[in-house]
Amino acid sequence: MSELLEGRTIKHSTLPTTTHVHAAEAVEPRRLHTEEMVLNMGPQHPSTHGVLRLEVVLDGEIVVDVIPHIGYLHRCFEKHAEMLTYPQIIPYVDRMDYIAAMSGEHGYVTAVERMMNIEVPEKVEYIRVLFAELQRIASHLIAIGTYGLDAGAFTPFLYCFRDREDILEMFEKTCGARFLYNYMWVGGLSHDLHPDVLSMCRTFILKSRKTHKEINDLLTMNHIFVERTGGVGVLDAQVAVNAGASGPMLRACGVKWDIRKNDPYSIYDRFDFDVAIGSNNIGQLGDAFNRHWVRMQEWEQSLNIIEQILEQYPAQDTTSVQSAIPKRLKPPAGEIYSRTETPRGELGYYIVSKDNVKPWRVKVRSPAFSNLSLLPLISRGYLVADLVVILGSIDIVLGEVDR
């Protein structure tokens, strides 16, 4: 637990929790007649963070059931991938999780490198981890900012986007693109790190630590925000594991599970960082507040990792970042399931190769897809207004849900 929280415990109000309270019970003393109503939220709705339609069954204001309808952004990435060569797939990977494209690329190139047994130069690994962690912060900034919007706080959103701009600028300087990079290639990178980026990183860390504190003061410790999100959308740890939750959603339930620690890839075993988990200090273990709180802590941890990268980065190393890129990408016949930790959770690639330049099959385990499937489970019994807060706390990207 960070110093900020030490000695402070805010409990959400002592009102009875809305879980499993049926409208019928609430209005029973007044002998009012209630019946169920179906309401559509989306596909164009500001709080659904993209094109998602929720079919909500309501009893009064209480959610009886939610049926998510997805597929509005479906492009059949997996069919495309079968028609493309391995390097050609990378731009398509960008367009899945467009909020954290760098993390998606990292997962894909790691999978193909593991298939082909490619050793990547140390310098490349450092740049990759640096960018993946910067991307994690950028993605969490969006998640935190828009989550504030969902809960009715407008100001933190602006601060988040201001800081995210610095990260995008670093990416732009290095590879020319702001959102969809095609930067990480199998065996290397498209460009070497821009010489300015390291110093920009140092300034960014100082600035970001300050923003982190500001957001905590403005949003995390805001009594209205805590009341709004604490004890809402509670998910039990065992259910979470069984239902395939991953990333902040799983860690908010108190499960210490992070692919960077539990199944290390790249050079994550060289860095010292904590796996942030939820707690009972504010709100309730596994609720919407803790999902936000885990993201806040991960932001801090990512800054720690970046700091360590800056210390260890082999600046004198003049190896070309493209030196390990194979002339011909043709993995041996076989199949592999490789996974990485993106800001949203466990991103897995199941790739089947039949000794060809094109993959036989690429299947993606999308963390946003799996996390979204838990929505009906955690929103039954809450109010419609809570549903918006619960959905925001999952932090979905529809590009990745629908692929």
Add this chain to the structure above:
Amino acid sequence: MTQQQIVEQLRATFPDKLGTWIEMTNGSEYQRRIGSYLEIASPEIVKELCLYLRDAKELAFNSLLLISTLDNGDGSLSVVYHIESTTHAHRLALKVTLNSDHAIVPSVTGVWAHANWQEREAWDMMGIRFAGHPDHRRILLDEDYPGHPLRKDFKEPDFYHGMKVPN
């Protein structure tokens, strides 16, 4: 437990029901761990087997990572289950191969809730039926979409709802 030990234990519990253990031949120990899988000869035991994998104390496969499907291109389809135990930190891949004309396999939704959407996607994209699934609908495509796009013999329709499909 190593994957070999797990497979041995499974063979002792389900004699004659399991197929061969396909091991990745090239690469490091880690690559073999994420690239090897166990074939299941009789599809009808899938649910029973998964329940055993989840509930046996020394195995405790409490997490389903992914249900993936595969068109082998020879008239057969495969379903691949990647499972993991977060308590014992071991994982395993299971593969069931089915005839594409009669692709049906027991649903494991009752074992891992995660299977619900994964199996719906498998039905949507590859046309594999899951017996006993509580909500057996398509998930990404429309309910009336013709065919299952990830099959290798899938032909895109020229017209869909009276609209020309662009090439």
